[in-house]
Amino acid sequence: MSARDRLRIAIQKSGRLSDASIDLLARCGLKFRRSRDKLFCFGESLPVDLLLVRDDDVPGMIAQGVCDLGIVGRNVLLEQALDSANAGDGAAFREVRALGFGHCRLALAVPEEFAYADAAQLGGLRIATSYPNLLADWLRRAGVQAAVVTLSGSVEIAPRLGTADCICDLVSSGATLAANQLREAAIILESEAVLAAGTLSPADARAELIDMLLRRIDGVIQVRVSKLVMWQSPRAALDAITRLLPQGQRPTVTSIEGQDNQVSVQAICNGAITWQHLEDMQRAGARQMLVLPVEQMLA
Ligand code: PRT
Ligand code: ZN
Numbered sequence: 001m002s003a004r005d006r007l008r009i010a011i012q013k014s015g016r017l018s019d020a021s022i023d024l025l026a027r028c029g030l031k032f033r034r035s036r037d038k039l040f041c042f043g044e045s046l047p048v049d050l051l052l053v054r055d056d057d058v059p060g061m062i063a064q065g066v067c068d069l070g071i072v073g074r075n076v077l078l079e080q081a082l083d084s085a086n087a088g089d090g091a092a093f094r095e096v097r098a099l100g101f102g103h104c105r106l107a108l109a110v111p112e113e114f115a116y117a118d119a120a121q122l123g124g125l126r127i128a129t130s131y132p133n134l135l136a137d138w139l140r141r142a143g144v145q146a147a148v149v150t151l152s153g154s155v156e157i158a159p160r161l162g163t164a165d166c167i168c169d170l171v172s173s174g175a176t177l178a179a180n181q182l183r184e185a186a187i188i189l190e191s192e193a194v195l196a197a198g199t200l201s202p203a204d205a206r207a208e209l210i211d212m213l214l215r216r217i218d219g220v221i222q223v224r225v226s227k228l229v230m231w232q233s234p235r236a237a238l239d240a241i242t243r244l245l246p247q248g249q250r251p252t253v254t255s256i257e258g259q260d261n262q263v264s265v266q267a268i269c270n271g272a273i274t275w276q277h278l279e280d281m282q283r284a285g286a287r288q289m290l291v292l293p294v295e296q297m298l299a
Contacts, residue, residue: 005206006049007049008048009048010057011051012053013039013171017193024099024217024220046129046209058070058077059195062196068210070195070197071195072094093200094197097194099193099221103170106169107170109184111182122142127148128163129151138188155168227271227273228294229291231286237248247270251265266299
């Protein structure tokens, strides 16, 4: 098997997305000969290898064909896609799945004393950011002319240093903004970790590996939000009880031997089941309710 019969996935070497990326791939059944200090991990269970890189390098490595897939923040992927577009190139990578971790938002933040009401107030101001393309795109769509000051780090201190009037940066808890007397004013992009792939699918064995991996990833994502709910109830109450639950697959209904009109039900639900759900179900006639986590799922 030649080297490129093996699939390559680029993930962040060390940072916010590293552990969750490794965990996702492990849940997909991928095992690697671990050498996390090195750049390359050999896949032992499938012909799928890992490249451990800086998150900013992931889109470029896909574009160059060095790797086939990558896990990276949507913020990084879209920033670089806009960069390629501005340079007159079509982006050679695209988001294929949102992965449900690494959630954050790219937000405009202003000094606490700035009474922000709408984007028009930003006209003529200087906005510091590490995401100049995403910010410029947002300003253009808002019809605002402001100066974009590109910084590679420590964006949040720019207003205090006097190098900018406000900032556009990633926010998750908001603690960093608060510590710097800044306030979130507008969301420019909702972000999370995504699986990125090239715009062209490989025309060899890798295409099948990518399909298989996507099916497994879908299963893993589905499982995270899925619960198996089981209960017993009168058959006549079945519809009313099912309507109380988060959307899911059609329930499996079994009659209970020796108990006329009583059924035992199991239903996969896509969403959290709260005490409130269970109490409502009980009032609608359900008893012996059980909520179980789902371990694996293949549609
Ligand atoms: O070394 P390398 O280049 O690979 O890593 P990096 O330092 O560029 O990236 P890293 O590990 O910091 O972030 C990787 C990705 O995690 C980002 O591209 C986002 O998609 C995602 N992510 C999720 C975040 C955050 N949450 C986050 N809070 N990235 C950065 N932050 C920073 C933010 O910039 C700010 O400084 O955390 C601070 C704000 O956090 P709060 O909780 O105080 O609001
Ligand atoms: Zn980075």
